[in-house]
Amino acid sequence: MSATATEQITGEHLLAVGDRIIDAARSGEQIEVVVAHDVETEIRAYEGEVESLTMATSQGVGIRVIVDGRQGFAWAGSLDEDVIAEALADARDNATFATPDEWVGLAEPDGVAPAPLDLWSDALLAFAPDAKVALALELERVARSADPRISGIEAADYVDFASRAAIVSTAGIRSASADAGCYLSANTLATDGDETTTGFGFSLARDPADLSIDAAANDAAERATRLLGAVKPSSGRFTVVLDPWVTAQLLGILGHTLNGEAVLKGRSLFADRLGEEVASSLLTLIDDPTDPDAFSATAVDGEGLATRRNVLLEDGILRRFVHNAYTARRAGTQSTGSAVRSGFRSTPGVGCAALRLVPGEQSQDELLAGIDDGILVQDVSGLHSGVNPVSGDFSTGAEGLRITGGAVGEPLREFTIASTLQRMLTDVSAVGADLQWLPMSAAGVTLVIDDVTVSGT
Numbered sequence: 001m002s003a004t005a006t007e008q009i010t011g012e013h014l015l016a017v018g019d020r021i022i023d024a025a026r027s028g029e030q031i032e033v034v035v036a037h038d039v040e041t042e043i044r045a046y047e048g049e050v051e052s053l054t055m056a057t058s059q060g061v062g063i064r065v066i067v068d069g070r071q072g073f074a075w076a077g078s079l080d081e082d083v084i085a086e087a088l089a090d091a092r093d094n095a096t097f098a099t100p101d102e103w104v105g106l107a108e109p110d111g112v113a114p115a116p117l118d119l120w121s122d123a124l125l126a127f128a129p130d131a132k133v134a135l136a137l138e139l140e141r142v143a144r145s146a147d148p149r150i151s152g153i154e155a156a157d158y159v160d161f162a163s164r165a166a167i168v169s170t171a172g173i174r175s176a177s178a179d180a181g182c183y184l185s186a187n188t189l190a191t192d193g194d195e196t197t198t199g200f201g202f203s204l205a206r207d208p209a210d211l212s213i214d215a216a217a218n219d220a221a222e223r224a225t226r227l228l229g230a231v232k233p234s235s236g237r238f239t240v241v242l243d244p245w246v247t248a249q250l251l252g253i254l255g256h257t258l259n260g261e262a263v264l265k266g267r268s269l270f271a272d273r274l275g276e277e278v279a280s281s282l283l284t285l286i287d288d289p290t291d292p293d294a295f296s297a298t299a300v301d302g303e304g305l306a307t308r309r310n311v312l313l314e315d316g317i318l319r320r321f322v323h324n325a326y327t328a329r330r331a332g333t334q335s336t337g338s339a340v341r342s343g344f345r346s347t348p349g350v351g352c353a354a355l356r357l358v359p360g361e362q363s364q365d366e367l368l369a370g371i372d373d374g375i376l377v378q379d380v381s382g383l384h385s386g387v388n389p390v391s392g393d394f395s396t397g398a399e400g401l402r403i404t405g406g407a408v409g410e411p412l413r414e415f416t417i418a419s420t421l422q423r424m425l426t427d428v429s430a431v432g433a434d435l436q437w438l439p440m441s442a443a444g445v446t447l448v449i450d451d452v453t454v455s456g457t
Contacts, residue, residue, distance in 0.1 A: 009037040009059070011164055011176030017079055018168030021063065021088060025170050029092075030066040030106050032169040032303070035059075035079070036344040038161065041129070045136040045156040055129065062344035065091040066105060070098040075345045106171040107303035107325035107335060114299040114306040115290035119179035123207045125162055131208070132158050135184065139213050143186045143201075146221035149228065151191035154198065159183055159439075160208070165344075167304030175304040181295055182208050183439050184216040190224035199224030204295050204439060223378060227399060230411035233456040239374035239429075240417065240452040241367065241403065244436045244444025246377050247357070251442040254421065255287070255352035257389045258312050258320075259338070260327030269392040269421065270318055278318045279425035284358040285313035287322060287338070294354035296441045302339035302348040310336050312352075316425075324350040356443040360431035364446040367430050374403040375412060375454060392421040415456040424449050 018033040025031045037059040044051045060077040061084055072095025076087035140156035160182035168174050183204045190197045201219030203212045242250065262268040270278060279285075289298045289307035301307050303325055311319050323331060324339035327350050339348040368376065378400040386396035395418045402410040432446030 009164055011166055011178060014164060014166035015168060015174060015176050017061065017084070018166050018174075021061070021084060022168055022170050024088065028067060030064075030170050031088075032064040032106050032167070032171075032173070034062040034165065034167050034302075034341070034344045036061075036163065036165040038163045038343075040161045041132060041159065043132055043136040043158045045140040046153070048137065048140070050133055050136070053133070060344050061087060062346065063087050063091040064106070064347060065095045067092075067095050069100040069102055069104050070095045071101070071104045071347075072096070072098055073347050103326055103329045105325065105329065106169050107173060107305050107339065109172045110305060110334065112306040112308060112337065114175065117290065117292055117297060117299045119181075119206065119292065119297055119299075121162070121180040121206045123209065124160055124180045124182060127160075127208045132160070135208065135211065135213065139184050139186055139217055142213050143188050143217035143220050146188075146217050147190070147225050149190045149192060149225050150188050150221050151196070152189040154187040154189060155185065156187075157185045159185065167300065167302075169304065173304035175300045177298060177300050179298060181206050182211065183295075184211050184213060185439070186216045186220040188220040188224045190221070190228055192228045195228060197224050197227040197230070199227070202438060204437060226401065227378070227411045227413065230399065230413035232414050233375065233402065233412045233454060235455045235457065237451050238454050239371050239403075240449045240454070241364075241371065241374060241376045242447040242449065243376065243378050243400070244432070244434060244446055245438065246380055246444070247447045248436075248438050248440060248442040248444035249380065249383050250447075251285070251355045251357070252440065253383065253387050253389070254285070255355050255442065257421070258322060259350045259352065260321045260323040260331055261350050262389065263321050264327055264330055267389055269390055270321075273318050274321070276318055277316050278422070279313055279316040280428040281316040282360070282428055282431050283313055283316050283425065284311065285355065286311050286358065287352040287355050289337075289353040291354055291356070293437055294356075294443065295437050295439055296354050298353065301337045301353075302341035303335070305335055305337045305339070307337045307353065310338065322350060322352055324348055326350075351441075353441055354443075355441060356435060357431055357445050357447075359433045359435045359445050361433055362430065364432050364434055367432055367446055367448055368403055368408060369406040371403045371448070372405060376401045376403055376408055377417065380417070387421065394419045394421055394424060412456070415454055418453045418455060424452070427451055
């Protein structure tokens with residue numbers, strides 16, 4: 001679909017579709033409608049050519065019907081009136097087979113106004129496909145030439161999206177949102193003799209003109225080449241410094257333990273610990289989808305309520321779990337505007353949307369300068385499978401650089417970090433100033449953790 005056609009799909013158009021559906025509600029019936037229109041582009045360059053190019057447009061509705069505590073859901077990948085009518089009929093039919101649940105219900109307006117975020121980009125919509133291809137090709141060229149030891153490029157990608165959505169319900173919810181963004185991603189191979197290492201780099205923006213090919217390419221090249229010659233470290237207990245990329249992944253795991261669904265199901269090590277000190281006093285963790293710098297920023301959640309700045313940890317004290325309407329009812333509290341969806345094809349879950357730590361005042365180099373014997377962890381493997389969200393047990397493979405006398409040196413590989421989430425959070429001794437938003441729902445920052453068990457040779 002052309003940019004012109006996309007621009008004609010407005011929030012008001014989507015709201016009107018939702019209005020017509022809820023107008024068909026029967027007595028005693030609650031209806032919630034999500035209407036969405038998305039445009040996405042993915043381009044991959046390989047050896048100076050376009051390896052793949054996908055430009056996709058999707059639109060459709062998701063309909064929830066709730067009657068007497070029974071919920072039915074159906075979706076349609078079209079805005080055709082006849083197709084929508086069939087989806088509504090299917091949702092009603094599905095509700096008759098559902099198990100009653102006293103907590104099931106729609107989100108109710110809570111008086112919180114959506115933040116005035118401007119997340120749309122007309123410049124992105126006007127950006128020609130040929131120009132997008134040129135960015136991917138140039139990214140590959142620059143990454144390949146960044147260092148003589150770069151022997152290949154696994155991937156050089158340009159990705160963008162432009163999404164409009166509306167949520168309308170019989171409970172009085174009526175909200176629309178629009179957001180757009182793009183990023184460059186490079187994955188490099190570095191070779192020295194028989195040894196090959198990998199690296200990656202990103203550049204994110206709302207407007208393609210703000211993307212930096214050099215930043216993505218050079219970061220990918222540096223991460224790959226600095227691991228050449230890596231050896232296994234000796235086993236022991238070290239001060240571990242997490243690279244922002246690793247910290248962002250760790251925060252993603254932590255966020256799962258702080259959502260209301262995990263707590264209610266007994267799948268969180270933090271259940272029943274509200275108000276307790278669970279981390280170093282240096283840690284303040286915030287979920288803030290209203291921050292326009294977050295790649296996952298949004299003014300409304302998956303149920304149409306305004307998103308908001310939720311302080312989860314404050315100076316190491318556990319202050320809050322995130323909730324949607326359902327988990328809030330079960331927990332006897334209020335929604336935190338944290339309903340999440342994977343699109344109009346899903347019902348709302350609950351989760352963190354834009355996690356970040358409040359940054360400290362020192363750069364990564366300044367933090368490293370104060371460490372006599374440690375390890376800078378550049379990347380981890382198997383993190384999700386290596387963390388138990390109930391017990392907090394933590395074990396993951398890693399690679400990085402040895403820190404000696406305040407400077408990085410020998411590259412390290414094939415070692416394991418073992419601890420618990422509880423101990424790691426408690427043993428944080430410094431937070432960096434280098435906050436970085438990444439193409440995920442968490443921002444990274446350098447994190448220094450004392451006395452961590454490292455298993456190598």
